[in-house]
Amino acid sequence: MFLNNHTYYSLRYGTIPPKRLLELAEKQKFKELVVTDINNTSAYLDMVRLSPNYKVKPILGVDFRNGAQQQFVMLAQNNNGFEKINEYLSSFLHQNSYEIPRKAKELPDTFVIYPFQNTIDFTLKSNEYIGIRKEELNRLKFSKWKNSLNKIVVLQTVTFEHKKGFNTHRLLRAIDNNTLLSMLPVSEQVSESEGILSIEELKNAFVEFPQIIKNTQDILDKCSIDFDFSGETPKNQKVFGESEKSDYDLLKKLSYDGISYRYENPNKEIYKRIEKELEVIKDKGFVSYFLINWKILEYARSKGYFYVGRGSGANSIIAYLLRITDVDPVELDLYFERFINLYRKNPPDFDIDFSWTDRDDITRFIFENFKNTALLTVYNTFKYRAAVRELGKVFGLPKSEIDVLSSGNYNYNGLDKLSQLVVIYSTYIEGFPNYLGIHAGGILISDKPIHYYTATFMPPKGYATTQFDMVIAEDIGLYKFDILSQRGLGKIKDAVEIVRYNNPDKEPIDIHDIQRFKEDEQIKYLLRNAKAIGCFYVESPAMRMLLKKLRVDDYLGLVAASSVIRPGVAKSGMMREYILRFRNPERRKDAHPTMLDIMPETYGVMVYQEDVIKVAHHFGGLDLGQADMLRRGMSGKFRSREEFLKVKDQFFLNCKNKGETLQLTQEIWMQIESFAGYAFAKGHSASYAVESYQSLFLKAYYPLEYMVATMNNFGGFYRTELYIHEARMHGGIIKNPCINKSYNETVIYGKEIYIGFMFLQSLESRTIKKILEERSKNGPFESLDDFIDRVSISIEQITILIKIRAFDFTKRNKRALLWEAHMKISKVTFEEYRPTLFRSKRITHKTPELFSSALEDAFDQMELLGYPLCSPFDLLIKESSFLLKANDLHLYKNQFVTIEGYLVTTKKTSTSGGKPMFFGTFLDRDGYFIDSVHFPPIAKKYPFRGKGVYRLYGKVIEEFECITIEVSSMERLAIIEDPRYADSRKAQRPRPKRNAS
Incomplete structure (x- = not known):
């Protein structure tokens, strides 16, 4: 009877979660539930899926509005009508700005309802009605429609549940209109009815x-919608070529053709596995899915794009032969049933990583070569702190009070009434959808038109994007293709090119010769000693320590480490146990015999997702269908708790029947639960390890070129500053940007590394373009005058270049250059340089003798680059007497020491009791790492205070050959006053020892 119901996917308008709307419908004994969100279809498929649980018939439609102003409501009579409504809505949402007309377009299999208060100056068609609210019935008696009751239906709108919901609606509308609640127009909000x-x-x-x-019920009776949520049949594009048979023949041919590329001497096991996989892939209807991935990557290879195929797909030999992945599942004994089994309803997961510079072209290729394609959305929800800030503005609180509320450091009972309301309603709207974004890499390629399932919108990327997320997509049987980007591949690709131009006499690098890299002694040295700064996935402080603890120096060890580092293993306490069993073979005897038998390679410790499935199957007696349910729960994509709970009781019952103790069963189940949302498939870790080996090879043999590539791809785990430091540690000579040598990106000549113009804060891209184009056309610049003559540039922009010493080749003091530039350049220059036969001679003003120090350079660098190119220790006010070095800490085990270090990074974590603590990473004076741990009392008493040099006092702890300082106290040391603004006599200090010049 209610034809216009809103969920909170009527963004910044509705207040009722979809599940709650179903509960209310059941409570009020609705036989039908019509969902008509405002210009949105996000909630619909999930509500259709859940509606049988609430014994209501779902009916779908859209409330078409311009802002808050309702134009009409459209209802779908059936699936075809829903598709047409989605197409119609999408035609508006694909425009930058749009206005929905007063009269709806005529669409088949739909009903249209115009609100009574709107002016209707056209003739209603047979499927069109006037909708009226109970509050408007008195006006109906005196309107032109009083004698046309056959065209009138009930249009009683539901937007909120109760008074609090009404207040929430008004707050959301104020947020949407960016106005104070007291200033919110009546036209932008609903009535309490x-x-x-x-x-x-x-x-x-x-x-x-x-x-x-009666009219209203007739409409309800004529509407019906149905979608298949069984998962039995994937809804992805079913046929790649002409037919399913030709698809299978192609897949088989490509697989056997790939044997010679992958294997020198294939054995019977390989052929047996190929036959087995092909049969299962065919039976499950996944052939097209494989071929689409193959087609995408064939194009990528034709363009020379680097990529990594990972995810559970790496467990497949077919994926390996089709070059979707670079992981040999036979070599690693990867568990095929983790990838595909007869119980698995959804296709295997291929995550394809491309360089961040190449991903957009791959996306374009997909949209141009496959029909029914769309990007996946993500729901960007209100986070608590953001909600506090938004509501604080709505209530008119001053910024200082909003800051206090968002920090969480307040006593609720001590707050005034308005502040309390901000806290109450921020908690209430936390988790509400705020706006639709784009999934990091998910793309759907559907068999049916995308609008059969959802409306689409057009984000700035320029590709149609669904209004539902990947969880809903998989519920309906639409499985995404993950086309992701990462900077690690960009670094590898660029490093190969930089090596080529900086070492023209050397043979080209075969970066895909992974087998050779696995045997390389220099790579093994880097792994054993954790000298992997800049290398993909292995450079973080935590990974650096783990590599040492596990003495990793081979591929399998790195594969294990890549998964052991994941939160699931650490959370269960099994990371430490794994390390202990690795280092002490006697301790392996502590493992349960069944667990050790299932996982001999990992000493009876669950490390990979496959291990969990094996334990569930062999130890817990779950069948493969239940194990696949467990796999879904572990993926982190779905409703993990629900998936686990479905199999938990069966697991405990099976273990009890086998005679296992309750304590042991609880312990193993706790380990299984800890993997939810965090565990890696072994093939996934193996894929990461392949990319790690590629970057390790480049770091081992071409460290300078690799660091330049790392900088140009905007680093990795650390800031650019650390990669500059790392290059210096490998003999690189760091140079300031230079107008004759530098480019937009950092460039290397031999061992000299010139920082790129793009790293200069506030230097405009058009300025960089002018410099590079002019230099390319007419050669290097001879002097400041020559530069000013040839490049139209403002005084603000040339000041940046002079301050960073980009004119050092002139051998002139930068203060003198600044003085001259101000004399010769107007505030803003617009004229473009045009070469002339005779160049007019500039008047040269005699400049006074000016002085600038290396310390001034350091502060200019901090202003323009974000860090100094000298040693930060040279900027301290006082020379230190605490000269202990990182490499000597092992001599002071279990002793208290004082050491000074330059802060590199921090990691915040929590104790088991939920108290905040930190890990710190510093550099000593020689450039080597100091690792620290700051337990809660110390972290609170001696907090980190930003970048700088710190003096640490604490106890030296050694565990598994890793040295850390358990900090007892810490202070950040003061640096000198900025000499650019200090008395010039105070600025006379020795030149820093390490400088780019």
């Missing part, structure tokens, strides 16, 4: 107009 009523209340209101009730 849009709460939920019972069917009886609504019928009683319309008791004088039974015809209207």
Whole structure:
């Protein structure tokens, strides 16, 4: 009876979660539930999926509005009508700005309802009606529609559940309009009548107009929608080529053709596995899915794009032969049932990583070569702190009070009434969808038109994007292709090119010769000693320590480490146990015999997702269907708790029947649960390890070129500053940007590394373009005058270049150059340089003798680059007497020491009791790492205070050959006053020892 119901996917308008709307419908004994969100279809498929649980018939439609102003409501009579509505809505959402007309377009299999208050100056078609609210019935008696009751239906809107919901609606509208609540126009909000009523209340209101009730019920009876959520049949593009048979023949041919590329001497095991996989892939209807991935990557290879195929797909030999992945599942004994089994309903997961510079072209290729394609959305929800800030503005609180509330450091009872309301309603709207974004890499390629399932919108990327997320997509049987980007591949690709131009006499690098890299002694040295700064996935402080603890120096060890580092293993306490069993073979005897038998390679410790499935199957007696349910729960994509709970009781019952103790069963189940959302498939870790080996090879043999590539791809785990430091540690000579030598990106000549113009803060891209184009056309610049003559540039922009010493080749003091530049350049220059036969001679003003120091250079560098190119220790006010070095800490085990270090990075974590603690990483004076741990009391008493040199006092701890300082106290040391603004006599200090010049 209610034809216009909103969930909170009526963004910044509705207040009722979809599940709650279903609960209310059941409570009020609705036989039908019509969902008509405002210009949005996000909630619909999930509500259709859940509606049988609430015994209501779902009906779908859209409330078409311009802002808050309702134009009409459209309802779908069936799936075809829903598709047409989605197409129609999308035609508006694909425009930058749009206005929905007063009259709806005529669409088949739909009903259209115009609100009574709107002016209707056109003739209604057979499927069009006027919708009226109970509050408008008195006006109906005096309107032109009083004698046309056959065209009137009930349009009682539901937007909120109760008074709090009404208040929340008004707050959301104020946020949407960026206005104070007290200034919110009445036209931008609903009346208090849009709460939920019972069917009886609504019928009683319309008791004088039974015809209207009948008309409304007739519409409800004629509407029906149905989607298949069984998962039995994937809804992805079913046929790649001409037919399913030709697809299978192609897949088989490509697989056997790939044997010679992958294997020198293939054995029977390989052929047996190929046959097995092909049969299962065919039976499950996944052939097209494989071929689409193959086609995408064939194009990538033709363009020379680097990529990494990972995810559970790396467990497949077919994926390996088709070059979707570079992981040999036979070599690693990867568990095929983790990838595909007869119980698995959804296709295997291929995550394809491309360089961040190449991903957009791959996306374009997909959209141009496959029909029914769309990007996946993500729901960007209100986070608590953001909600506090938004509501603080709505209530008109001053910024200082909003800052206090968002920090969480307040006593609720001590707050005034408005501040308390901000806290209450921020908690209430936390988790509400705020706006639709784009999934990091998910793309759907559907068999049916995307609009069969959802409306689409057009983000700045320029590709149609669904209004539902990947969880809903998989519920309906649409499985995404993950086309992701990462900077690690960009670094590898660029490093190969930089090596080529900086070492023209050397043979080209075969960066895909992974087998050779696995045997390389220099790579093994880097792994054993954790000298992997800049290398993909192995450079973080935590990974650096783990490599040492596990003495990693081979491929399998790195594969294990890549998964052991994941939160699931650490959370269960099994990371430490794994390290202990690795280092002490006697301790392996502590493992349960069944666990050790299942996982001999990992000493009876669950490390990979496959291990969890094996334990569930062999130890817990779950069948492969239940194990696949467990796999879904572990993926982190779905409702993990629900998936685990479905199999938990069966696991415990099976273990009890086998005679296992409750304590042991609980312990193993706890380990299984800790993997939810965090565990890696072994093939996934193996894929990461391949990319790690590629970057390790480049770091081992071409460290300078690799660091330049790392800088140009905007680093990795650390800031650019550390990669500059790392290059210096490998003999690189760091140079300031230079107008004759530098480019937009950092460039290397031999061992000299010139920082790129793009790293200069506030230097405009058009300025960089002018410099490079002019230099390319007419050669290097000879002097400041020559530069000013040839490049139209403002005084602000040339000041940046002079301050960073980009004119050092002139051998002139930069203060003198600045003085001259101000004399010769107007505030803003617009004229473009045009070469002339005779160049007019500039007047040269005699400049006074000016002085600038290396310390001034350091502060200019901090201003323009974000860091100094000298040693930060040279900027301290006082020379230190604490000269202990990182490499000597092992001599002071279990002793208290004082050491000074330059802060590199921090990691915040929590104790088991939820108290905040930190890990710190510093550099000593020689450039080597100091690692520290700051337990909660110390972290609170001696907090980190930003970048700088710190003096640490604490106890030297050694564990598994890793040295850390357990900090007892810490202070950040003061640096000198900025000499650019200090008395010039105070600025006379020795030149820093390490400088780019």
